Amino acid sequence: MDTKPKPSTALPVEDLLPGGGFLLESAASKEIFTAERLNEDQRAFYRTAVDFVEKEIVPRHEAIEHKEAGLIPELLRKAGELGMHMIDIPEAFGGLGLDKTTSCLVSEAVARQGSFSVSLGAHNGIGMLPLVFFGSDAQKNHWLPQFADASKIGAYALTEPGSGSDALAAKTVAKLSDDGQHWILNGSKMWITNAKIADVFTVFAKIDGKKFSAFLVPADAEGLDIGRDEPKMGILGSNTCAMSFDNVKIPKDNLLGEEGKGHKIAFNILNMGRLRLGVAVMGGAKYVLGMAARYAKERKQFGSALSDFKAIQQKLADMAVRVYMVESTSYRTTGNVDAAMSKVDKNDPDRGQRIVEAIEEYNIEASIMKVSGSEALDFVADEAVQIHGGYGYSREYGVECAYRDSRINRIFEGTNEINRMLIPGTLLKRAMKGQLNILPVAQGIQDSLHRAASPVPALGDGPMAQEIQLAELVRRATTYTLATAAMKLMTELEKEQEQLMMLADMVIDAYTIDTVVRRAVQAQAEETEKRAELHRLIASIAANTIYENAMARARRIVVELFPDEDQYTRFMELKRLHLDVTQPLVPMKRRLAEAVVEADGYPLPYVS
Amino acid sequence: MKILVTVKRVTDYERKVKIKPDGSGFETEGMNFVPNPFDEIAVEEALRLTKEHGGDVVVVSIGPNDATQQIRQALAMGAQRGILVQAGELDSDAVARVLQKLVEKENPDLVLMGKQATDDDANQAGQLLAGYLGWPQATFASKTEGLESAEEKAQKPGVKVADGWASVAREADGGIETIKVQLPAVITTDLRLNHPRFASLPGIMKAKKKPIEEIPVASLGVDITPKVRVLKYEEPPARLAGVKVADVDELVNKLKNEAKVI
Ligand SMILES: Cc1cc2nc3c(=O)[nH]c(=O)nc-3n(C[C@H](O)[C@H](O)[C@H](O)COP(=O)(O)OP(=O)(O)OC[C@H]3O[C@@H](n4cnc5c(N)ncnc54)[C@H](O)[C@@H]3O)c2cc1C
Numbered sequence: 039m040d041t042k043p044k045p046s047t048a049l050p051v052e053d054l055l056p057g058g059g060f061l062l063e064s065a066a067s068k069e070i071f072t073a074e075r076l077n078e079d080q081r082a083f084y085r086t087a088v089d090f091v092e093k094e095i096v097p098r099h100e101a102i103e104h105k106e107a108g109l110i111p112e113l114l115r116k117a118g119e120l121g122m123h124m125i126d127i128p129e130a131f132g133g134l135g136l137d138k139t140t141s142c143l144v145s146e147a148v149a150r151q152g153s154f155s156v157s158l159g160a161h162n163g164i165g166m167l168p169l170v171f172f173g174s175d176a177q178k179n180h181w182l183p184q185f186a187d188a189s190k191i192g193a194y195a196l197t198e199p200g201s202g203s204d205a206l207a208a209k210t211v212a213k214l215s216d217d218g219q220h221w222i223l224n225g226s227k228m229w230i231t232n233a234k235i236a237d238v239f240t241v242f243a244k245i246d247g248k249k250f251s252a253f254l255v256p257a258d259a260e261g262l263d264i265g266r267d268e269p270k271m272g273i274l275g276s277n278t279c280a281m282s283f284d285n286v287k288i289p290k291d292n293l294l295g296e297e298g299k300g301h302k303i304a305f306n307i308l309n310m311g312r313l314r315l316g317v318a319v320m321g322g323a324k325y326v327l328g329m330a331a332r333y334a335k336e337r338k339q340f341g342s343a344l345s346d347f348k349a350i351q352q353k354l355a356d357m358a359v360r361v362y363m364v365e366s367t368s369y370r371t372t373g374n375v376d377a378a379m380s381k382v383d384k385n386d387p388d389r390g391q392r393i394v395e396a397i398e399e400y401n402i403e404a405s406i407m408k409v410s411g412s413e414a415l416d417f418v419a420d421e422a423v424q425i426h427g428g429y430g431y432s433r434e435y436g437v438e439c440a441y442r443d444s445r446i447n448r449i450f451e452g453t454n455e456i457n458r459m460l461i462p463g464t465l466l467k468r469a470m471k472g473q474l475n476i477l478p479v480a481q482g483i484q485d486s487l488h489r490a491a492s493p494v495p496a497l498g499d500g501p502m503a504q505e506i507q508l509a510e511l512v513r514r515a516t517t518y519t520l521a522t523a524a525m526k527l528m529t530e531l532e533k534e535q536e537q538l539m540m541l542a543d544m545v546i547d548a549y550t551i552d553t554v555v556r557r558a559v560q561a562q563a564e565e566t567e568k569r570a571e572l573h574r575l576i577a578s579i580a581a582n583t584i585y586e587n588a589m590a591r592a593r594r595i596v597v598e599l600f601p602d603e604d605q606y607t608r609f610m611e612l613k614r615l616h617l618d619v620t621q622p623l624v625p626m627k628r629r630l631a632e633a634v635v636e637a638d639g640y641p642l643p644y645v646s
Numbered sequence: 647m648k649i650l651v652t653v654k655r656v657t658d659y660e661r662k663v664k665i666k667p668d669g670s671g672f673e674t675e676g677m678n679f680v681p682n683p684f685d686e687i688a689v690e691e692a693l694r695l696t697k698e699h700g701g702d703v704v705v706v707s708i709g710p711n712d713a714t715q716q717i718r719q720a721l722a723m724g725a726q727r728g729i730l731v732q733a734g735e736l737d738s739d740a741v742a743r744v745l746q747k748l749v750e751k752e753n754p755d756l757v758l759m760g761k762q763a764t765d766d767d768a769n770q771a772g773q774l775l776a777g778y779l780g781w782p783q784a785t786f787a788s789k790t791e792g793l794e795s796a797e798e799k800a801q802k803p804g805v806k807v808a809d810g811w812a813s814v815a816r817e818a819d820g821g822i823e824t825i826k827v828q829l830p831a832v833i834t835t836d837l838r839l840n841h842p843r844f845a846s847l848p849g850i851m852k853a854k855k856k857p858i859e860e861i862p863v864a865s866l867g868v869d870i871t872p873k874v875r876v877l878k879y880e881e882p883p884a885r886l887a888g889v890k891v892a893d894v895d896e897l898v899n900k901l902k903n904e905a906k907v908i
Contacts, residue, residue: 079851082715083847083850120844120847566676644678645678646679
């Protein structure tokens with residue numbers, strides 16, 4: 039009678055692949071963590087967050103967007119009463135010390151209101167995490183309990199007018215005072231979220247103009263000036279300001295972490311931020327898909343509901359597929375991080391450091407989540423406006439706001455260009471260091487392309503056999519192309535940004551297809567038949583689409599890399615991974631659209 | 647004081663339910679389940695009363711094993727322990743008889759229940775239970791001060807307990823009727839009694855350690871043979887499309903001659 043999700047299983051530690059490891063082996067082989075495996079606690083936390091957002095935040099949308107004074111801090115405190123800022127704080131400092139999956143699930147729920155979501159993330163994400171991971175015990179004891187209930191609000195000040203993507207080029211300077219008791223800061227920051235409501239900032243500055251370091255700067259420090267609230271395109275209710283430091287004096291103990299090690303803090307915190315942002319944008323996309331589906335059902339033209347028109351159905355199906363892709367890669371990644379964190383010994387004296395390393399291990403996957411999540415949200419928001427027609431352009435309908443709010447996500451937490459460059463860059467760095475066996479695996483793939491036997495993996499059995507095969511072909515093509523580019527250009531590759539961008543897209547494709555297919559295979563045994571069918575449909579649409587895009591990209595990269603002599607050989611090599619028979623997608627998309635319309639949105643909601 | 651609160655596992659009222667093709671019931675596949683919202687209000691009221699007067703809140707659910715999830719949610723809100731009576735679908739009379747047995751075992755000073763469950767809207771179990779127990783009852787408990795009041799902000803109970811009596815503001819048509827019932831009593835809650843709190847994250851963690859006793863319904867020796875049978879479920883008829891009229895005259899004409907309402 040009852041249809042309950044199967045008892046959840048965290049990812050078995052032995053199934054844990056290293057970061058980037060999805061390029062090394064086929065989709066058929068190992069288990070991954072998926073949204074189907076959320077445990078009862080995680081579902082309960084999610085429910086609380088959704089309840090809270092639906093009852094306390096969404097109804098205040100107008101007031102938030104009109105910057106009603108004191109409202110965001112009040113709402114952050116309300117979220118604090120529910121323990122929403124305690125998730126990432128260790129128990130020893132008054133938190134709950136929960137897993138990253140929980141942290142991300144809550145971010146997903148909160149994303150229903152963009153401005154609040156960004157303000158909350160700036161407080162309990164980039165605002166608080168520098169302390170959690172790099173603070174001294176004294177600093178943590180002082181600040182974390184106050185962050186937990188949001189009686190004090192945090193913010194993160196890295197960007198400067200002259201240094202955004204190139205964050206390490208910061209010009210803000212810290213000098214030790216003559217008596218050696220204080221740091222004196224001079225310089226300026228730009229685009230700092232929560233600046234006007236924050237009580238304390240993690241500020242990055244260079245000691246004596248050289249050693250990049252982080253400092254805790256209280257908002258009431260003398261000489262600290264917070265500029266006007268920047269007039270923005272979207273997330274209007276969140277507060278973003280420039281800051282200037284004119285001989286701002288802070289106690290010596292307010293140095294965060296070690297002198298000259300600020301880059302470790304900056305990059306790790308951005309990396310953790312990407313995990314959460316990736317999930318948050320996906321939550322936003324689910325919400326917007328709901329608006330689009332309900333509108334399509336109600337609005338009639340030519341005597342039919344919009345949702346009866348095939349062109350609109352196609353849009354709804356494509357939107358659902360994009361959400362599923364990001365949902366799958368997101369929770370696979372948080373599952374990996376959680377499994378890696380659970381391996382860290384509770385008594386390890388360097389436990390904090392080990393945990394940072396466990397999260398860092400999956401920075402490629404986090405960049406993938408950030409890039410594909412933010413672009414999925416843009417796509418979904420754009421199509422939602424389109425489905426609304428003229429009403430989508432009106433401020434009276436929610437999709438107009440969602441469309442504007444979406445745009446920031448491709449810019450902050452590392453622009454999507456910077457994140458794209460990080461993806462192949464980090465993979466190859468690990469390969470060169472011998473941490474990731476990409477080159478031998480690529481060699482094996484290349485060898486197989488020269489043998490008489492077909493290099494296309496045999497079609498297995500089971501309902502997802504074809505998709506498994508496509509995923510495997512994408513993996514091989516990606517690994518092959520990546521290694522070929524690296525061998526051809528060597529250190530010059532860094533400068534060939536066009537290739538890097540395309541390679542990044544291939545890696546994103548490879549991770550996505552592998553994840554989506556594995557998830558759908560697992561879902562066959564774990565889900566009710568109705569939901570299992572949806573997993574099959576979506577994974578099949580995704581796998582076919584990704585396969586075609588990835589193969590086209592691989593060919594383009596090869597052409598660019600080998601404009602003359604070797605082109606033909608490479609082309610012929612790649613061609614052997616080509617499969618002509620793929621499935622017609624239109625019937626599947628129609629079926630999926632029907633499910634979206636019936637569910638009033640994303641058709642695979644979490645159930646409890 | 648000891649308060650027994652009932653919590654029913656119901657389908658999520660925010661998601662559309664689908665009737666089975668033969669009309670015999672609902673599709674439950676892939677449905678989301680939540681605590682009956684009226685019961686959440688009862689839990690909230692019980693927590694406020696025990697905060698003011700001391701005592702314990704015991705949560706009871708009658709249903710499938712999965713209903714532990716709804717019990718846990720009440721425990722996460724702050725109730726002390728739970729009881730799950732494992733049973734299939736029961737009618738209101740059987741529910742009342744089962745609860746009667748539990749009340750005899752637990753001896754609470756007060757039973758708080760939602761006025762009805764959002765799945766079948768029967769609005770019977772509380773009244774029947776009071777009848778079987780021979781206790782006074784106060785149905786549709788509301789809050790005189792209203793939900794925007796300072797009392798509500800301060801999380802004060804709407805049910806006022808003193809000297810072994812409970813005073814209850816009942817929602818009546820167009821107004822409020824205040825009555826006093828002697829304890830022990832059965833009180834059922836209406837929508838405007840309180841805003842239930844959220845299950846906080848630390849609350850959810852704590853709830854895991856709170857005990858839930860499981861009792862197979864057969865072991866209670868209660869007659870649960872159904873006295874009411876559902877014959878059929880049907881969708882409400884689809885609304886017909888509207889028509890546009892050119893002017894007031896046409897409207898009046900149509901109201902008179904087609905709709906025949908004036
Ligand atoms: C609403 C909002 C909130 C923000 N909140 C915060 C905050 O709380 N704390 C904080 O520290 N910062 C914050 N930021 C700053 C944000 O992180 C930066 O805007 C972002 O990192 C980009 O930097 P930039 O604006 O200087 O752009 P630039 O770095 O000038 O980039 C401009 C363009 O050039 C591209 N580009 C840059 N370098 C390269 C390269 N090497 N190769 C190829 N292309 C390149 C970029 O991808 C981008 O498309 C916020 C920004 C906004 C708009």
